[in-house]
Amino acid sequence: MRLPHHGQRSVRLLREQPRSKPPGHRKRDHPHRYEQLHFDLVELHAREIRRVVATTPLRGSRSEADKLKDSIAKRRALLNAEQDVYDAQTVHGTYRAEQQRWDLEVAARLKGLEQYR
Numbered sequence: 001m002r003l004p005h006h007g008q009r010s011v012r013l014l015r016e017q018p019r020s021k022p023p024g025h026r027k028r029d030h031p032h033r034y035e036q037l038h039f040d041l042v043e044l045h046a047r048e049i050r051r052v053v054a055t056t057p058l059r060g061s062r063s064e065a066d067k068l069k070d071s072i073a074k075r076r077a078l079l080n081a082e083q084d085v086y087d088a089q090t091v092h093g094t095y096r097a098e099q100q101r102w103d104l105e106v107a108a109r110l111k112g113l114e115q116y117r
Contacts, residue, residue, distance in 0.1 A: 033103065034093025038083060040106050045079040047113035054116065 052071050058064050090098045 030096070030099075031093060034090065034099060037086065037099075037102055037106060040110065041079065041082055041086065044106060044109055044113065045075055045082075047110070047116040049075050050116040051113060 049072055052075065053068065056064070056068050056071070058068065086102055089095070090102060093099055
């Protein structure tokens with residue numbers, strides 16, 4: 001990863017936009033909601049990375065760039081861990097009460113990071 005020394009910094013998340021309903025699913029929105037929250041978690045962590053990049057002063061030193069790269073790597077590891085916890089707590093989306101709790105929590109966290117969208 002190369003970091004610019006000067007100018008504006010940006011982080012882009014490249015992902016496919018989710019469909020309104022996955023193919024093959026009829027009136028059940030439940031599997032779609034479960035999968036959508038995985039996308040929402042990726043977006044949440046992308047916003048966290050954007051926040052870190054935006055608030056980390058870079059003066060062109062290699063050590064600062066290395067610290068930023070380490071911070072981003074840790075954030076990616078946190079994403080993977082949170083995805084695993086989400087799968088376990090919702091039993092891959094089959095435990096509806098827990099799914100609803102995750103939906104609300106992630107929505108609130110995304111709202112808190114709206115400026116890093």
